[in-house]
Amino acid sequence: MKCFACGKQATVHVTNVEPGGVKKELHLCQACAEKMHLIQKKQIHLPALVHALLGAHLGPAAEELSRLRCPACGISFLEFRQQGRLGCPYDYIAFRKGLYPLLERLHRRVEHRGKAPRRRFLNSEDQRQVIRWRQELIHAVAQEAFEEAARLRDCIRRKDFHL
């Protein structure tokens, strides 16, 4: 097998099974895979691999997904793709469209079957709201808008979930 990029012997093989079972394969040599940040020093670089797999399946929906931004923590879907790490729990709702196919590929079944916490958990609306307030609080403090900061602290305190 030859490297897709330079024609040398390929040693890194990435197979991406798209929804519907269509397989896309990518064959690269060590050097080109490192250049594309798929692997670092013979290690698999997970965020970049997630990125490559995501990019491969996005296709026409790419533009729509590239506009997504989490209304709670403010991270964009593109930032997630670059870092391989989400910004906050609400991203699972905000990025649903892009995340669902990825979760399907990683885990096959996208349906939680394990345990649940004993205590009630937040509804997603409250969650979005509180994380949003926390991010606004950072800005308010940075801009020395202390009245606004105090108001936000009050809002957050009134919703204290960890009592």
Next chain:
Amino acid sequence: MRLDDLLHSTGEWLRGEGPESDVVVSTRVRLARNLADFPFPNRASALQCGEIESLLRERLQQLSETWQLTYWPLHRLSDLDRQFLVERQLISREHAHANGQRGVAIREGETISVMINEEDHLRMQAIRSGLQLDEAWREINRLDDELSERVCYAFSEEYGYLTACPTNVGTGMRASVLLHLPALTLTKQMEKLLRALQKMNLAVRGLYGEGTRASGDLYQISNQVTLGRSEEEILRSIRECVSDIVAWERNVRELLLREMRSGLLDRVHRSLGTLRSARMMSADETLELLSSVRLGVILGLLDDLTVPRVNALLLQTRPAHLQKIHGESLDSEEQDAVRARYLRAQLRHVQLN
């Protein structure tokens, strides 16, 4: 508990006991959890990380008496002390090298560690020597239940426990078993095994986690899938697979004893001889040589050593442990000399039979 008190014991994972401990070194079950109302650590501001740390530290302190937990703020420990905790498998390398307010709570006997502000707000793990998946799971599950009554976790009915990386979402559980496979490695069966494990969606790593080389014939096997299966289903698939590997490794060991006894004896004694006489010894070479010695002890080829003794040497010759025992920091060449001297002193009285 002081950190240096840990120095002269091996901790739970190297106790060298428990079921199948001739092949299985230790078992670990870790859970990833996050608070519902904060950004994940990588997105949280320094101030938010501080809030998360103090909130979780306080909740852990409420449990510290029944659970015998001691808390260490990592941002106040030296690099050497953090590396020391990595070598004992109590924190991850990422957690050691990260910035900002973070910490770890450790149970007496080192059977539990709870990391705060790692990749997720909470990473808690139970550790057992030998193959004890159910025991480790039961213990960490109980701690998780108790904590979940005191904080509000990020959880959704559909996706389960929500984590910073989508590879952990769902149960948030990673169960891993550390195997010592010298016979399969020696007979070049590992590639075959790795291929089979990949097909079963199980990951294989070296001793110190993601991206580390398998040195000393030590391999960590863990689940990759965390969503769409219950904790019990995940544990069952690992248990079944590990039982097969244990049986395979034992068969090959017996075969080697029967068919290549003198070659095996030579290998074991050469390794011990090198450890007893070398003047410069790297951490990696030590691991490799101790692997053969460990195999020799288990197969009854060396009478004067025990597995816990070999395990203790394995840990105490790691760079941070060695420097703490020596009492001062050393560059890598000095380390190699001090390590060789330490091994000579420790193995001086071992009888060669």
